[in-house]
Amino acid sequence: MKSQKNRTAILLVIFLVLQFLVISLAREKNFTRLCETKSMLVVNDIFPGPEIRVRKGDTVYINVHNQGSYGITIHWHGILQLRNPWSDGPEYITQCPIQPGTNFTYKVLLSTEEGTSLHSASWYSGDLKERVDEAMEEGTSLPRSDAYTINGQPGDLYACSKETTYRRKVDYGKTYLLRIVNANIDSTLFFAVAQHNLTVVGLDGSYIKPIYTTYMLISPGQTMDVLLKADQVLGRYYMAGRHFSSDNAKVSEIGPISVTSIMEYNANYTHPTSPLFPKTIPMYKDSAAALNFTCQIKSLASPKHPINVPLDNDITTRMFVTASMNSLYCEDSGFLSCVETPVATSVNNISWVNPRSTDLLQAYYRFSQTLSLYSLC
Numbered sequence: 001m002k003s004q005k006n007r008t009a010i011l012l013v014i015f016l017v018l019q020f021l022v023i024s025l026a027r028e029k030n031f032t033r034l035c036e037t038k039s040m041l042v043v044n045d046i047f048p049g050p051e052i053r054v055r056k057g058d059t060v061y062i063n064v065h066n067q068g069s070y071g072i073t074i075h076w077h078g079i080l081q082l083r084n085p086w087s088d089g090p091e092y093i094t095q096c097p098i099q100p101g102t103n104f105t106y107k108v109l110l111s112t113e114e115g116t117s118l119h120s121a122s123w124y125s126g127d128l129k130e131r132v133d134e135a136m137e138e139g140t141s142l143p144r145s146d147a148y149t150i151n152g153q154p155g156d157l158y159a160c161s162k163e164t165t166y167r168r169k170v171d172y173g174k175t176y177l178l179r180i181v182n183a184n185i186d187s188t189l190f191f192a193v194a195q196h197n198l199t200v201v202g203l204d205g206s207y208i209k210p211i212y213t214t215y216m217l218i219s220p221g222q223t224m225d226v227l228l229k230a231d232q233v234l235g236r237y238y239m240a241g242r243h244f245s246s247d248n249a250k251v252s253e254i255g256p257i258s259v260t261s262i263m264e265y266n267a268n269y270t271h272p273t274s275p276l277f278p279k280t281i282p283m284y285k286d287s288a289a290a291l292n293f294t295c296q297i298k299s300l301a302s303p304k305h306p307i308n309v310p311l312d313n314d315i316t317t318r319m320f321v322t323a324s325m326n327s328l329y330c331e332d333s334g335f336l337s338c339v340e341t342p343v344a345t346s347v348n349n350i351s352w353v354n355p356r357s358t359d360l361l362q363a364y365y366r367f368s369q370t371l372s373l374y375s376l377c
Contacts, residue, residue, distance in 0.1 A: 022052060022060060024074070027067035033123045034147055035160035040128075041068045048121055048152045048183075060108045064098055070129065071097025076108050077221055078205050084109045085361055092354045094361045113205035115179070115225040122184050123147045123154060139328065139342030142185055148241055148259035155240075155260030166261040168239075170230040178226040182218040188244040190289070191216050192278035193263060194237040199227040207300040214280035217244060217293045234265040236275040245285050323347050 028039045031047055043049040054060055066072055075089035087106040088094045098104045122145035124131065131143040147154040147161075156162035170176060178198075182189055192198075192215040200211040202225030218224055240258040262275050282289035301307045325345045344351055355363065 022062045024050070024062055024064045025067060026064060026072055028069070033149075033154060033161070034125065034158060036125055038126070041072070043074075048149075054110055056110055056113065058110045060110070062106045062108060063103055064106065065103040066098045066100055069100055071099050073097055074106065076106070078223055079108060079113060080111050080205075081109060082111050092359045094359060096359050096362075114207055115202035115205055115223065121149065121152070122187075123149055139344065141343055145184060145187070148184065148187070148189065148243075150239065150241065150259055150261040153261065155258070156262075157258060157260055167264060168261065169264050169266050171266050172230055172234065175227055175229045178228055180216075180218060180224045180226055182220055182222050184220050186220050188217060188219045188290075189241045189259075190244055190282050190286075191218060191239075191241045192281035193228060193239045194276040194278040195232050196228055196230075196237065196263075201225050201227055203297065207305055209298045209300055211293070211296045213293060213296070215278070215282060215289070215293070217290050230263075230265065234267050234269045235272055236262055236264045238275045238277045239263055240278050240281055242281050243284055244282075244290055245287075321348060324349075 024043050025045070026041055026043050027045070029042055029045050029047075030037055030039050031042075040047065052060065052062075062074070064072075064074055071091075073089045073091045073095055076087070081088045084107060085094050087108060089106070091097055095104070124143060125146045128143070135142050147158050149155075151166040153164050153166045154161045156165045180191065198211075198213050198216060200213065200216055201207060202223075204223055216224065216226065239261045241260075242258045258281070264271075264275075299305075299307050323346075325343060328342045328344050358366075
């Protein structure tokens with residue numbers, strides 16, 4: 001009898017471990033957007049990547065197999081990873097890249113996060129890695145995307161995209177939770193749904209005081225949980241995103257062009273010739289509209305979600321940190337011509353340089369034990 005109980009316990013433990021083990025395979029696969037077919041490094045053969053559903057307090061192990069042609073890491077954007085920096089993912093900071101043909105297991109600790117965290121993606125023409133490497137070598141800005149996407153599709157305002165536009169059917173009278181992620185590198189977007197109101201209830205893993213609005217502004221890397229009630233005339237409506245601002249003058253040329261998806265009511269009715277476009281979505285560089293939205297963002301601060309803000313008498317150390325991005329001085333001469341002014345970024349006037357032998361966290365950890373560091377990257 002005792003032996004039977006032990007076997008039951010062992011089986012239960014094995015089940016619980018496997019329940020939170022996720023296998024992620026990174027490899028090249030062909031995708032077609034904007035009349036172009038190209039190979040991209042994706043996770044589990046899909047673009048955007050797979051969804052992992054978890055609960056607050058869960059521990060998830062993700063075993064990443066790199067079958068690509070260059071080193072990669074995965075950063076779990078929006079996850080606090082309290083006292084668990086080894087699995088946070090930034091390349092050369094908390095780990096060395098996962099080299100082709102190898103694998104690495106991340107331990108992701110969920111704590112107080114609520115709602116949605118990354119990932120999704122924009123669409124870049126050509127070989128994105130080559131474009132990034134070239135920009136890094138020349139000291140220029142990172143490449144701008146050629147189209148934004150909603151669930152991987154640019155929408156029918158872009159070339160060769162009408163038939164593949166993402167569509168979502170809804171039932172009249174129901175309220176839907178939209179989990180909206182801005183996974184662009186450096187583009188802030190306006191978002192709106194034609195003739196429908198939005199209620200923003202969550203932002204970056206936390207609940208906020210509800211924002212009742214006809215449009216929203218979402219920054220790069222930001223996530224929002226938004227309630228939408230399907231209460232309008234039966235028909236089809238665009239869900240659209242539009243660029244807010246950029247340091248690249250060329251982006252203003254595509255400002256009026258929006259990424260779109262279509263929300264369609266379920267019912268037996270005559271469809272209009274084309275979906276309605278949101279009149280409330282602001283135009284490019286509408287700073288007043290941007291401030292109007294961001295000034296409404298406030299902590300929920302309820303009894304169930306208390307906010308403990310440090311007071312002045314609790315602060316023991318104050319730090320002054322300056323993050324900057326500037327153009328380096330370049331003067332034309334007979335031997336050197338400034339075709340494009342290189343860009344330099346820094347924190348407290350120190351620019352980042354990839355370590356040659358180890359990542360920073362490993363170096364810090366091992367330096368406290370011994371002065372002899374060995375090559376890890």
